[in-house]
Amino acid sequence: MASFPEPALSATSQVSPTQSSSDTMETPQSTNSHSSNLSATNGDGTRASQGPPPSVPAACLACRAKHLKCDGLNPCSRCTSSSSECVYVASRRGYKGPRRNTAANPNKRHASSSPSPSTSASGSVPDNCPMLLGHAPVSLPNTTAISAFNPAIVLPQDTQPPSPFTNPALANLQVFRNPFANGGTGGAGAGGHPHAHHPATRSNLDALNSSVAARSSSALQPTPSLPDRCFDMFYQMFHAGHPFVLPKHELLRLIKEGTTKLDALLAAIRYIGSLYVDNAGPARAHFLEEAVRLCFDPAAATPKDGFLVQALLLVIIGLDGSCQQERARELLSDCERIALEINLNTRPFATMHGRGNPVLEESWRRTWWDLYVCDGMIAGVHRVTNFLLFDIQADVALPCEEEQYLSGDIPQPPMYIEDFDDQLFSGEERPFSSFAYRIAAARNLGRFMRTPTTIYPGDENVAKVEALLTNWRIHLPENKRYNIDKNCQLDEMMFQAHFITFACTIMLHQPLSQLDSSPTRAVTSCAPHRQVASGHEFNSHTQFTVTAACEISKMITQPVPLLRHTHFFTCVVTLSSIVHLSKWAALYYLEDEDDLRQLIRLNVGALARLSAVWKAANTACGQVKGVAQEIYRAKKAQQINPAFWVGFTQEQMISSLNADEGIMSDFNSMLSQVTTAPP
Template identity: 60%
Template sequence: MESYTHAATVAPSISTASPTALLNGLGSEMSIQPPHSTPVSSGSSAVDSRASPANTVQAACLACVSLENTSASECIYVASRRGYKGPRKNAVSNPNKRHATDSPPSAGGDSCPMLLGATVSTAAPPSLTTFNPRLVIAESPATPYAPPGMNSLQLYRNPYLNGTNGALVEANSRPQTVPERCIDAFYYFFYPGHPSVLTKEKLLEKSRERDLGHLLAAMRWVGSLYIDAGPSRATFFEEAMRLVYAPNVAKDGYLVQAMVILLIGLDGNCQQEKAREILSDVERIAIEIGLYTRSYAAMHGDGNPRLEESWRRTWWDLYVVDGMVAGVHRHTNFLLFDIVADVGLPCEEHEYVSGNIPRPMYLEDFDDQIFSGEEREFSSFAYRVASIRNLGRMMRLSGYPSAENVDKIESLLSNWRMHLPPSKQHSLNKNCQPDEMMFQAHMINHACSIMLHQPLSQLDSSPAREVTACAPHRAVQSGEQFNLHTRHIITASCEISKMVTYNMPITSHTHFFTCVLTLSSIVHLSKWALEFFIQDEDDLRQQIRLNIGALNKLSGVWKAASRASGQVKGVAQEIYRAKRAQQNNPSFWVGFTQEEMISTMAADEGIMSEINTMLTSAPSAP
């Protein structure tokens, strides 16, 4: 394994670079841009789209019936409940009857929709004049935060936005401003992957007590990446950089939170050098203020358990981000790994949101859990920290990894997987809701496996040498046969592709998933490029398609994903053309049955047709 060098040396004082200087290298991606034509797609779950049967009589108000609905105005029909005495007992269900949970009917020519059957355009969410305002979610008319497959009548509940119950729009509510929409987008899309700031309700309360302009500005900018914020996006970024690097800014946990948000956003937009500069600054500040010590949370928590938990999360999220930047880009050296930190491990998300914060446990508790004999349940965040620690241990291997060192690290990775409790073996919590912390923990573990074993594998990486969006090409020589290290990287790559199939919005994952997908794609492409026939070639092609599809989704937000997607597609096309050239040689088909020949050629045509479609329809990053 090649050595890692730390490009961001700890400086004696905070950078004094002006916001203008920091903006100069951002390019057109950070400048004023035209609005997006469509909101970012953030989910793939399907919804029942059954329309009303043709013989169902549509209800309407008397005015619409008498006028035969010739006017252009909308009919707000509220069904009468006069004389209603509840459902009949033992009633036989009518298969033609529409239920409130059914999806709205197709548009057709009916311009007098029922209240619960209004047709919703896919281009924009329903207006408040069409649906009962008390059932409509607080969101921008141009940016629904519920995944597009969600039924429009379902209430969106995000505990990070407003305490634990979410919020509904009242009839007389004013439209949200762009900054408010950006804050909500931050909490819906970005926060699950990096949950260190206070929930929206508590943060706004705290902002009335002290100046948190720099933190809110950073949140607004990152939130603007997910929605159509128009020219405000560039303004938000300039404001955030100006406030974060203001001469009189207080060096505290809030500043650390703001800087971490900024560096993640910059890294996802291919501004890796500027992201590393901020990472170097924020590492120094965190160490200077003692954020890594057990006492910091108690001293600066104002006696509030939730705020104390926020400070613990702030340190560990910075620690994870430092490790991820070092691991996926191979330009830094995971500086914080060498800091002896005794900060308490974060609790579960539902405990943090509710404010029922348990007594924190520590790394020594986690390391000794097998031998202490005590039954302790650690949070998903704690397993995420443990996973990134294994990455740090791997990165401290000197020079090219010896077989002995590789075995030691593989023992750590395998032990992490084998000793997961049943509730942590998948990326879902006990309520079957997405658990982003465990998603990242598994993601990091698989990425470590690839990075550890790839140098010693015998899978020639040269076919994918053009895929450099996240890190420089790592040359791997081919061998006579697949060895154990090759098996490790192929297994890990398949597990990463499988993570794409989880029923959760792709854009709510950390942007570092982009680079992990790219790692997986390099292995898939290298295997697909092999000259001999691959028994599981169809499965391999499906995994490549999954990775490209996920990168396309992420491309709508992150430029890094757009770049990686283009490179992976380009290599896939080159491999396809090379395989077609081989197939033109009759000797290639020796030993194949006619059925195998037809199947192989049809599968190749299918995947390349989809890749070509993806090339022309992929969304562009803001």
């Protein structure tokens, strides 16, 4: 059978809901009457004028959608048995569509201006042939008038899928049958079209159906609950900075198995994740209280294992960044005690409690070493504790690279700290992970903290510690020097290793430098003020201090959101700010004052950004701003005295005034955007 293209209905043609379907849809009885009328002809072979034109039987829409044979009754047998609504529409098979340039012939009909179904163009009653464009309209269920053919309207409302044809741009799309029924495929049975669709039309309909299905699926997805959002935010924003908890897919698998009590760990994860959720509100405090209760309440029956250490460590980090440092130190003491009781610091622990899972074994190794590093950073930046774990004997294997941990491709056998220390002398070229260099940086910090207090320049202890720091830097492999991994992504473990080393350099050399620290005595958000007497010239210790502070400021420019860094970066930036402000207050005119101004601006901006999550950053930001304003007012007061400008050229005077005005303008514009950090 030859196939004929079918026209798209005009957007102006409408269907009246009050007309009967018998006007256009032929039942078997009407078909028989038409057959008898076909035989009623005149003797000369002409057709009798009273006989109606031949009609074309059609299947109801329900049978057509299912590609089943329809008996043509109204309602048909299948719809009667299934209690479905039986609706017929006229077939348009064989219609070739309007010709081009129809406007040249006013007697031709247009799809957009069909004559009334009651009269023909000549005024007589038209042939009731559904192949004509102006055939009698179809009776539909009680619906509103429709401007274009819409397959969705013929389906029951409880099963009707969303229709893409409500878009005006798709109103004139040529559609011959319901594209949503059984994948939109047509067959040769009753109610189907035996001719094949054009390939382009077929692909367009498939793409359209896929798009509508995707939108419908996304619309039906429930909104994640707050605990689920906090869980996701933990892995999205926090996990890379302290990657000791199992990767997300591994933890979800363990939760699904239900063989391990993880309530305390999950509560701690939700607490950390809530810090990054703006509308967490009172739930944040609830998650914290629940985590602490599950860790210590005997009624909770939380086993004393590695998961308990992980939960406590997360709570400690969160409290320390939320200006609850005293409570964090108390929990740190408990966490370290439990870790030593369960022998987390020993080599066999990972194998004995890893359940034959290399990823879980790696998680236990990372838990010990992250506890070790956090203990060192808390002791270093706050200068209250003494880095207890530095003196604890540990033979835990070193962690692997982050991508290996996340993918589950754990290298065997693991390497140990002895391998790291002897790599230069053993002659073995073995690559070590970024986590291993982070551990080495924390060890250098511990060695510095065990050094006796330096009271004079040239102390040999200072030279020994500086040798450790310099050796760490100069022996870095090429791929570990710039905080970038092989995929050109920021390496958070090396990022932390570098800023630990820079902070250690400042703490080592600042007491011996010529920078007077008294102007920054109000900056105490991270550590108590340390008095440093001023001198008459810059010495080598001043150079070490200033250089390290500048390097910390440059780290802010790394192409990664600041909130993805560990909160300990807040205290390191604050330490750098103290050095910058001391230098700015020490000299009235600096050749590099513009560079110094930009570094201070970087630090203040970073603290302002970090304050969106960490309350400690908000406190530090306010203190740094206050000190900057004091220095600014002191310099302005001295500039009133004419003797101040003796020896300055006019250009230097203007530059100094503009620099002071510029930095204060920058502070005010940035700090006006700082919002109150979450409690």
